[in-house]
Amino acid sequence: MSSYTIMPTISTSFIALSAILVAIGWRLIIKRRREAHEKTMIAAAIAAVLFFIIYVSRTIFVGNTEWGGPDHLKTIYTIFLVFHIILAMVAAVFGITTLTLAFKKNFAKHRRWGRTTAVIWFATAITGVTVYVLLYLLYPGGHTKPVIDAIFG
Numbered sequence: 001m002s003s004y005t006i007m008p009t010i011s012t013s014f015i016a017l018s019a020i021l022v023a024i025g026w027r028l029i030i031k032r033r034r035e036a037h038e039k040t041m042i043a044a045a046i047a048a049v050l051f052f053i054i055y056v057s058r059t060i061f062v063g064n065t066e067w068g069g070p071d072h073l074k075t076i077y078t079i080f081l082v083f084h085i086i087l088a089m090v091a092a093v094f095g096i097t098t099l100t101l102a103f104k105k106n107f108a109k110h111r112r113w114g115r116t117t118a119v120i121w122f123a124t125a126i127t128g129v130t131v132y133v134l135l136y137l138l139y140p141g142g143h144t145k146p147v148i149d150a151i152f153g
């Protein structure tokens, strides 16, 4: 695996891991296992932060990968990518809010926010893994270049 694909592979694994931990954490609280829920959700948040650190450092030092597939799919891919980026930003805001409500012991609100956060988190992970599959497995060979050019170039 080349140095251009190793970082996206690691960061995508962290998004997937984070979503799996959120699913496990949700199941744990349904079974009323509070402490295990707390630990699992903190682990999910750490996995998300690790994803973000790897993603941002790669964007700064290496650049992002542009579409390497057929031209007629480029527009739909771009719309999908922008949708995924918006979902990821919303997931981050919801995640921070949900964690803050938990640490302030505002559990009634935390419960309501938590359900929405978990669903947005799953959608972010699924669309993120799809972007990875399209760029690196189905249509590899797109050039790596600075972020703005890679999205709209």
Ligand code: HEM
Residues within 6 Å of the ligand: 022, 026, 029, 030, 034, 037, 038, 041, 042, 045, 095, 096, 098, 099, 102, 103, 107, 108, 110, 111, 112, 113, 114, 115, 116, 117, 118
């Ligand atoms: C981003 C991280 C987190 C997410 C996505 C999350 C998600 C959720 C969800 C979905 C529920 C409701 C389950 C249901 O009724 O279906 C819930 C409840 C709960 N969470 Fe979290 N959680 C997170 C972090 C935490 C943390 C760090 C703590 C502890 C400090 C915590 C403590 C609780 C408690 C005590 C409840 C039960 C509330 C009640 O019974 O009214 N959660 N959480």
